[in-house]
Structure formats: structure tokens, C-alpha cells
Amino acid sequence: MSDLVDPDTDPTPRRGTERTNFQHLADADPIAVRDPLAEVLGVVPEGDPLVVGFPEVVLAAGHACPAVAGAYRATQLALDDLYPDDLPVRSDVAVEVGGEPDDHGLGPMANVVSHVTGADRETGFTGFGGYGGRENLLSFTDLDGPGRTFAFHRLDTDDSVRVSFAPGAVGMSPPGADGGSVTDLIPKLVAGEASAAERQRFYDQWHNRVQRVLRASPGEDSPFTLQHPQN
Structure with missing residues (x-):
């Protein structure tokens, strides 16, 4: 714990999931990822994960809906597939989003994917001398697939998986x-x-x-x- 801020005495209002009075919130398994930049800067110990939960995604999006949930679950499925034995690594995952940014609901879904993987467009962080960079790791393009389709690429192994989300499926x-x-x-x-x-x-x-x-x-x-x- 930093000696600069004592959470027990610091009067600054805190905002986060522990202070949000969620009235309704679906339950989901969290997604653990490694972030080399966070390790270099001492945010977490080397090798320890950053853990992203669905409540954080809801806070970033401002709401919970099938599209936000679909993007979260699609990302989870893709990372589990690409990293069966290891933690996913931010800056080593590139994502293609099937469609255009202004397609209905697709921009917010891409934001969820970016929030978890770190992959971003041209406005993303460039890294330190390129280390830990995320810019141009997320792009919009034409992809075939039922519903909303996302292609995830693991840059260190060149493995890829394409995940499609069709909310109109039976029971959804x-x-x-x-x-x-x-x-x-x-x-x-x-x-x-x-x-x-x-x-x-x-x-x-x-x-x-x-x-x-x-x-x-x-x-x-x-x-x-x-x-x-x-x-």
C-alpha cells in the first residue's frame, strides 16, 4: 500500500464497484490478463494479473445490456481459446471488429473488447519506445459470421480465433x-x-x-x- 494515500483516512470520495449501489447486475467470471506495462511501472508484481470483472465493464459502458454482455463473453471465450495454459497478454492481442464503428451497438461492443484486451485504435497508447503499445491493435473491417463477429489474433504465436455473437439465438x-x-x-x-x-x-x-x-x-x-x- 502506498504511504501517499491512506484509504482509511483520506477524505477523497472513491468511485468504483465497491461504492456503486447496483440494483441489478448479472454475474460473470472475471477475466485475468497480464499487462507488461503495468508490471514495468510497478502497478502489479511481475507475472501477476490485472483482473477485469463485468462490473467494471458496466461502469465504463454506463449500462448492462445483451450487447455489452455479448462483447464481454466473446472476449472471454476468445482469450480462453488463444491462451489455454497461460494468461492473456495485453499488447500481444490484436482484434478485428466486423463492421463499421457507427453500426448500431458495435462501437460500444468494441469499447468493451478494448477495455479487456487493451487493443485500441490509432488513439491508443504508443508504449514506451514501443514497449507495451496498444495503438492500431483494434480495427474495423468486413468479417463473415452470424451476428456481430470479432477476430482475435495472438501476435506472438500467430494463432487466431473468430467469435460471432448472435443475440437472436434461441433463448436469448x-x-x-x-x-x-x-x-x-x-x-x-x-x-x-x-x-x-x-x-x-x-x-x-x-x-x-x-x-x-x-x-x-x-x-x-x-x-x-x-x-x-x-x-
């Missing part, structure tokens, strides 16, 4: 109680016209959907598909 978009979609209530929620019962019904169904995405694994009727392109 359950209908509302009246047969309509749970999203039909959003206009009433935004306008402040939803009843307490309607708000609770929306919260329950919305976050149940987010939870299903976070727990899904590739397979039949899954929203996730993994492919290994020929290198």
Missing part, C-alpha cells in the same frame, strides 16, 4: 409476458410512464437476458460461434 430474446418483446416497454420507461410493476417486469426480464448471454457457451442454439481461420 425471450418474449414479454403478453407475447411482445421486453424491449416494448422501453419507450414507457424513458418517458417515466411505466408502472412499478412494469418496471420490475422489465428489470427482471432484461437482466435475465444479460445473465443468459454471460453464461452461454458455444454449441447448438448458442448465441456464440467459434471458428479458427486458416493462418
Whole structure:
């Protein structure tokens, strides 16, 4: 612990997951990554991971939704595939995002991927003399795949995996109680016209959907598909 700041006596307000009064938050396994730059600067001991949890992604995005959850889970599946025996290493992972930054929901999904992997566009950190750099490790391009597709490349081994997320898969978009979609209530929620019962019904169904995405694994009727392109 640094002797510059004592968290027990320092009056500065703290902001983080321990102070956020989450009303609804789906549960997900955290993602551990190594960050060589953090090790060099003494943020963590050499070889120790930075652990990124879904609550941190929600704080960065400002909300939890199937798209944010899908990007988090897609990244988790990709890193597990590329690093079966080791911790993923930031600055050694490049990501291609299928589509354009202004495609509906795709920009926020790319932000989630960047938050976990460190891969960034031209505005990313250049590193110290190139060491630990993240710039130009994330790009948007055309990728074939069902739904939103992301290609993850491990730069030190040249291994790649492509993960597609199709939220319309069976069980991912359950209908509302009246047969309509749970999203039909959003206009009433935004306008402040939803009843307490309607708000609770929306919260329950919305976050149940987010939870299903976070727990899904590739397979039949899954929203996730993994492919290994020929290198």
C-alpha cells in the first residue's frame, strides 16, 4: 500500500464497484490478463494479473445490456481459446471488429473488447519506445459470421480465433409476458410512464437476458460461434 494515500483516512470520495449501489447486475467470471506495462511501472508484481470483472465493464459502458454482455463473453471465450495454459497478454492481442464503428451497438461492443484486451485504435497508447503499445491493435473491417463477429489474433504465436455473437439465438430474446418483446416497454420507461410493476417486469426480464448471454457457451442454439481461420 502506498504511504501517499491512506484509504482509511483520506477524505477523497472513491468511485468504483465497491461504492456503486447496483440494483441489478448479472454475474460473470472475471477475466485475468497480464499487462507488461503495468508490471514495468510497478502497478502489479511481475507475472501477476490485472483482473477485469463485468462490473467494471458496466461502469465504463454506463449500462448492462445483451450487447455489452455479448462483447464481454466473446472476449472471454476468445482469450480462453488463444491462451489455454497461460494468461492473456495485453499488447500481444490484436482484434478485428466486423463492421463499421457507427453500426448500431458495435462501437460500444468494441469499447468493451478494448477495455479487456487493451487493443485500441490509432488513439491508443504508443508504449514506451514501443514497449507495451496498444495503438492500431483494434480495427474495423468486413468479417463473415452470424451476428456481430470479432477476430482475435495472438501476435506472438500467430494463432487466431473468430467469435460471432448472435443475440437472436434461441433463448436469448425471450418474449414479454403478453407475447411482445421486453424491449416494448422501453419507450414507457424513458418517458417515466411505466408502472412499478412494469418496471420490475422489465428489470427482471432484461437482466435475465444479460445473465443468459454471460453464461452461454458455444454449441447448438448458442448465441456464440467459434471458428479458427486458416493462418
